[in-house]
Amino acid sequence: MIKIYNTMSRQLEEFKPLQAGKIGMYVCGPTVYNYIHIGNARSVVAFDVIRRYLEYRGFDVNYVSNFTDVDDKIIKGANAEHLSTKEFSERYIAAFFEDIDALGVKHATTNPKASQYIDAMIDFIAELIDTGYAYEASGDVYFRVAKAHDYAKLANKNLEELIEGASGRTDEETQRKESSADFALWKSAKTGEVSWRSPWGEGRPGWHIECSVMSTSLLGDTIDIHGGGADLEFPHHTNEIAQSEAKTGQKFANYWMHNGFVNVDGEKMSKSLGNFTTVHDLLKLVPANHLRFFLATTHYRRPLNFTDEALLDAENNVKKLENAYRNLVSTDEMTDEALSELMTYKTSFMEAMDDDFNVANALTVFYDFISWVNKGNGGSEVRQFFDDVLEILGLHFADEADLDGEIEELIEERQAARAARDFAKSDQIRDALKAKGIVLEDTKDGVRWHRE
Incomplete structure (x- = not known):
């Protein structure tokens, strides 16, 4: 029985998919205005391991991860280089695939781009206006958070406190809102920005509406698992829930999963702090398998400390695995005792992974298995289990x-x-x-x- 820590309930829950044997999974992807940094890669790799394990357990996973290619930073970067937003974002989409391919990440079933769903976003917003959940103000459209049911429940926040915290704002946009906590669904066009026609004038969608529309368009009104970094709990995922459930009347996602941050010198790694290292540059210095192992083998909810020592540990552990794999004895005959021991390792490994994908505990079992292999135990079934674990971890050794x-x-x-x-x-x-x-x-x- 697989158990998942659901951010919404703040507890472990037995995983029950909407449809037996099938899983709809949406993981928020990058805003493509730069190369991905280690913090971004941590999320990509963590959910790749989760997806791979679910597939190992026999599920058919429809895995959707988007590209945000409509954004302020993209517009700014494109204008600085005298490029269209499409040319600018496509450069970093290509770089993203180059980086995740090096890290052994499986491509999503679908990688939708926000720019491909503008018409659907306009229809979604229009329906929210018709039902009173949204309103137009000077070409912008805002969502009425006061009308949402239990707003900010995911982030465990109180709406009154959010409104009070924003009550001191005096900027022009806040003056247009009915409440300072209301968020933008549609933004009116500014000079030099990419824009689309809408019933409210030229403009572009807000960030939050993009994921709601792409998710419901590709996976339906309710999905099994929605994932992303812990920094997305509020406001992004909070606002996704509010607008999606207002529009469909259905529960947006049954399980919410959030990965922990990558820390450098005790601070969260981010572009805004300036302490980020791009995967593009790091792969010139660190073998991809070592970096993959580093990112994949800490429990996804725990923070990950990026240090030289951690990378060295990853290197040593990858070598340990590779040497054991190379030296694995080839034989088709196994004693009943050896088969029983192998089954114990397999069962213990799955028990650890079934407990909220606890890869760290599962690795402890796998290291014991490695020691057993190094004592001369081998055979086709031993190799198959070894191959299965390497596949889950996303590690591939040269021929x-x-x-x-x-x-x-x-x-x-x-x-x-x-x-x-x-x-x-x-x-x-x-x-x-x-x-x-x-x-x-x-x-x-x-x-x-x-x-x-």
């Missing part, structure tokens, strides 16, 4: 033949360096191989090598 070829090439390069009396280079190659778990032995018959 054995290709890897052996690379090793032989490096050994030849080392021999050439030795012949040229370039001992510094020779030692460097030896150390590089050692770091990969390859030990060289210089004998009278030539160089021999084996894995640790």
Whole structure:
């Protein structure tokens, strides 16, 4: 039985999909005005692991993750480079796929773009106006939060306190609102901005309406799981719930899941703080498998501390897994005792993952399994379980033949360096191989090598 920590109820709940064997899952994707940073990647990888495990457990997952390609930052960036917003955002959409491909992330079933759903957003907003949940003011359209049922319940906030907290604002937009807590569904066009025709004049959608429309269009009025970073609980997911449930009259999502932040020196990593590292740059310095392991193996709700030591731990653990995988004994015969032990590892691994996808506890089981493998236990069923866990973690090791070829090439390069009396280079190659778990032995018959 799979249990999920539901942010809405603040407790573990038994997972019951709307339709047996099928899951509709929506995870908020990036606003495409820059390369993704490690904080963004943490969310992408965390939900990729969750999706992979659900598929391992036999579910057909319809996984939707959007691109916000209509946004203030996109308009500003595009104007600065004299590009259309489409040209500007498509550059970073391509970069996003390049980065997640390197990290071994499965592509979503669908990656909708906000700009593709403008007509549906206009229809959605018009219906909210017709039912009294929204109002037009000088070309803008706002949602009446006071009319929403139990507004801000997801973020555990009180509407009266929110209104009081915003009551001191005196800017022009606040003056147009009926309540300072009301949020924009449609924004009237400003000079130099991309815009679309609407019943309220030229303009563009607000951020929150985009995800509501894309989600309900692709997954229906109620979805099984809605996910994203903890920073989206309020106001983004809060406002999604308010406008979606006002429009459909149905519960928007049955389970809300939020991943923890990535911290650098005790502060949340973000572009606004300036302490972010882009995945694009980091992948030039850190092997993709190591970065993937670092992002994938902390429980998704816990904060993740980005340090050199953490990356080194990831590197060592990946090597541990790879060496065990390479040295796995091939045999089709297993004793009843070995089969029983293997089943115990598999059951314990699933019990850990069934408990709100606790990958950290599941890894503890897997490391015990690795020790068991290193004692000479193997066979096709052992390899299959090993493959299944690697698939869930999103780790892929190079083909054995290709890897052996690379090793032989490096050994030849080392021999050439030795012949040229370039001992510094020779030692460097030896150390590089050692770091990969390859030990060289210089004998009278030539160089021999084996894995640790």
